[in-house]
Structure formats: structure tokens, C-alpha cells
Amino acid sequence: MKTHEDLSGYAADHSVLGKDNQNHLKYLGFAKGLQERLRLGRSKQTVKDWIKEGAELEDDGIKVTGRFRNHFHHPLKDWDEAGLNDLIFTGQSALLWAQDSHAQTSAPSGDQSWETLRFFFLNALTAADPMTRERNYAKTFRGLGHQIHLLQDAAQPDHVRNDAHIHDGTTGERPRRPEWGLLFETWAGHDNQKSLIESFAAHADFPQVYLNLSIPDELVPISQFLDTNTYNGSFPSSRLTQGIAEYTNANFFSDDTIFSADERPPEHRHYFPYPNIASTNLQDYTDGHLLPKTTTAEDRVEDISFWISKTGDGDYIEHFVKPTYLSKGSIR
Structure with missing residues (x-):
């Protein structure tokens, strides 16, 4: 599965561009909607495929110069300081990069x-000139895929918690940490996640951010989809009126920021106030009050193990963190 391409295709199908919705493409004279074919250079493909191509190309480049270094946004920092800053890995905020x-x-x-x-x-x-119009439509939809990619990345906790994950999703490898399994972007790229993502896409929640406003530094209000500047590290929520970067930052861990509020000082690059231990039922596990749960693994085999749930401070998440054998001894 090519994660960004497939997600963008699903997004297009379920958007106002899709025939099953409002099919706004008919107003451009595209009788076939997302299946209308457009030529750009030597390539001729559908509107949907141009969107998918742009979503793939947004990760173009190598580690030193790649576009992906600018796909991070820390919603608790000023925007000019909100880009990736994780040891040697740096980049511009995705909000500004867009x-x-x-x-x-x-x-x-x-x-x-x-x-x-x-x-x-x-x-x-x-x-x-009709050919000029056709080329520019193709460029428009390909570019839309680039922009969609940035929003998708903001739904991945690494991208909003200053966690470079440089070996996950950018090298073509399938990395794993033995105690946890595959890292997130590698897991999402597996073909057997496709049906899961399709089911989520069919019942998507739509943002309710306000776009009729002025944004500092002459930016246009599409920045609201990433960051509305309402979450300040207090009172995390699941409201759709916040940017996706704010929601993800407040409600999820990344690989290197698990319980960082309880383990690191506020000035640490991986410190985030939420979620924290008090947001979960971790104490019940420590005290021996939790029972193991049965889940079905990717290979369809039932797995019986303990799971820590996120019980407060925003969204409820049943299978939030899976403790290891060393977890109880490491909790203070």
C-alpha cells in the first residue's frame, strides 16, 4: 500500500469532488468527475491520479534536501519556531512550508x-488555449495532492511532536523495535491495513474550523486546518474546531514522547504536557488491577495482553499503550 496516495484517493472520493457527493467537478465541465483525464507533458491520467501523484511526490528528495523535512509542526510553539528541531534534523514548519x-x-x-x-x-x-487550460488543471490537482499530504502528516503524532522518525517511512525500509513492533508509518504502509483505512475514510469527521479571518504574516486561512492557535498545552480536547496538528499533539504519543510530561523537563525537545500518566489508567496496571484483553493481530491470530487506555484529557482511546515486561519497574 502507498499510504499517502491511497489516503488522498479516498479523500477525493469522499469529498465534494466525488460523484457520490456534490460532484463539484461538473461545474468545470468534467463530465467524468474524478475520472476525467488530463494531459501534462507526456503523461495523461485522471484527476484522481494527479491528486495521488502529488501526494506521493511531496515526500521527494533525500534526507539532506528532502521536502519531508518540512512536514513537521509543533502547535505549542510560535510558527516560525514550530518546524522540526530534533538533534541534527531540522526543517520549516509544515504550516509555513505549505x-x-x-x-x-x-x-x-x-x-x-x-x-x-x-x-x-x-x-x-x-x-x-484549451491545451494550456488542460495542463494547468493537471498542475492544480497534482499540487492539491502535495497540500493534502501535509494535512495527512499532521495526523501522525511524530509530525506534531518534534519526533524525526528518520528511519520510518523515508528510507523504504521496514524498521521495527523488537518490544513494540513496526514503527507507525511503516505499519500504515502495509497492504493489510488498506481495508482498515478504507473503513475510516468512508466515515470521516470533517473539520469545523473558521476560515473567514485574517492570519498573521500574510498567510491565507488554510493554515487553520493545521493549527487554529487555540490549544496552548492546557485542556486538550477532541473538538473539530481545532487544527489537526493541535488535536494529534494533545491526544497521542509518538515513538520518543511516551509519557514525556512525566519523564522530561519542560525545556526538553520531546516534552509535551499531554497525554500524561494522569490521562490514562496506568496506575491500575501498576497496582495489578487491570485484566489482559484479547485482540486480533494483523495476522488474524488472537493476542492476549495488557493494554493501557487513555481515559481522560481529550479522546478516550481503549488500546492506547501496550506495556512491556519492564514497564512496572520503570514507572515512578
């Missing part, structure tokens, strides 16, 4: 910033 035409121009796959996509769309609507 609208930074200058920075993207020299990056692999070129400028796919929001402003540039609007320029492509304007040309697609107004150019006198």
Missing part, C-alpha cells in the same frame, strides 16, 4: 505552494 513559494522553488518537485496552485487554477479557468 505557503512558502520561495522555499519550495528550489526543492525537489518544485513550487507546490498554495499561492502557486491558485495561479495554476486561475490559468486553467481563463486561458484561451
Whole structure:
């Protein structure tokens, strides 16, 4: 499974571009909707495939110069300081990167910033030459895939908790840590997760962020989908009125930030106030009051083990953290 491509395809199908919804593409004269074919250079493919291609290309580049270094956003920091800053790995905030035409121009796959996509769309609507219009439509939808990728990454905890995960999802390898199994992005890329992701996509929650407002630094309000600047490290919630980066940061752990509020000082690069031990039933496990639960593993084999649940401070998550043999001894 190609995670970003497939997620973007599902998103397009279930959006107002899809035929089963409002099919807004008909207003552009696309009788076939997402299956309308557009030519750009030597390639001719459907609107949906252009979106999927853009979502894949947003990870273009190598570790030193790759676009993916700019796919991180720390919602508790000022935006100009909110990019990746994890030891030797640094990058611009994804929120700023999405609208930074200058920075993207020299990056692999070129400028796919929001402003540039609007320029492509304007040309697609107004150019006198049909071939020019077709090319610009293709560029618009491919660029939309680039932008969608950034929102998808903000739903992955590493990307909003300053956790570089440099060997997970960027090297083509299948890394694992023996005590936990596959790292998150590698797990999500497995073909046997496809049906799970399809089921979630069919019943998606839609954001309820306010877009009719002015944003500092001449940014446009699409930044609201990532960060509304309402979560400040207090009172985490599951509200749809916050940005996806805020929600993910407040409700989930990344690989290197498990119980970081209880284990690290506030100035540490991996410190985050929530979730913390008090957000869970970890104490019940420590005291021996939890019973093991039966779950079905990826290989369809039943697994009986203990699970820590997230019981407060935002969303309830039943299978939140799986303790190891050493967990009880390490809890203070």
C-alpha cells in the first residue's frame, strides 16, 4: 500500500469532488468527475491520479534536501519556531512550508505552494488555449495532492511532536523495535491495513474550523486546518474546531514522547504536557488491577495482553499503550 496516495484517493472520493457527493467537478465541465483525464507533458491520467501523484511526490528528495523535512509542526510553539528541531534534523514548519513559494522553488518537485496552485487554477479557468487550460488543471490537482499530504502528516503524532522518525517511512525500509513492533508509518504502509483505512475514510469527521479571518504574516486561512492557535498545552480536547496538528499533539504519543510530561523537563525537545500518566489508567496496571484483553493481530491470530487506555484529557482511546515486561519497574 502507498499510504499517502491511497489516503488522498479516498479523500477525493469522499469529498465534494466525488460523484457520490456534490460532484463539484461538473461545474468545470468534467463530465467524468474524478475520472476525467488530463494531459501534462507526456503523461495523461485522471484527476484522481494527479491528486495521488502529488501526494506521493511531496515526500521527494533525500534526507539532506528532502521536502519531508518540512512536514513537521509543533502547535505549542510560535510558527516560525514550530518546524522540526530534533538533534541534527531540522526543517520549516509544515504550516509555513505549505505557503512558502520561495522555499519550495528550489526543492525537489518544485513550487507546490498554495499561492502557486491558485495561479495554476486561475490559468486553467481563463486561458484561451484549451491545451494550456488542460495542463494547468493537471498542475492544480497534482499540487492539491502535495497540500493534502501535509494535512495527512499532521495526523501522525511524530509530525506534531518534534519526533524525526528518520528511519520510518523515508528510507523504504521496514524498521521495527523488537518490544513494540513496526514503527507507525511503516505499519500504515502495509497492504493489510488498506481495508482498515478504507473503513475510516468512508466515515470521516470533517473539520469545523473558521476560515473567514485574517492570519498573521500574510498567510491565507488554510493554515487553520493545521493549527487554529487555540490549544496552548492546557485542556486538550477532541473538538473539530481545532487544527489537526493541535488535536494529534494533545491526544497521542509518538515513538520518543511516551509519557514525556512525566519523564522530561519542560525545556526538553520531546516534552509535551499531554497525554500524561494522569490521562490514562496506568496506575491500575501498576497496582495489578487491570485484566489482559484479547485482540486480533494483523495476522488474524488472537493476542492476549495488557493494554493501557487513555481515559481522560481529550479522546478516550481503549488500546492506547501496550506495556512491556519492564514497564512496572520503570514507572515512578
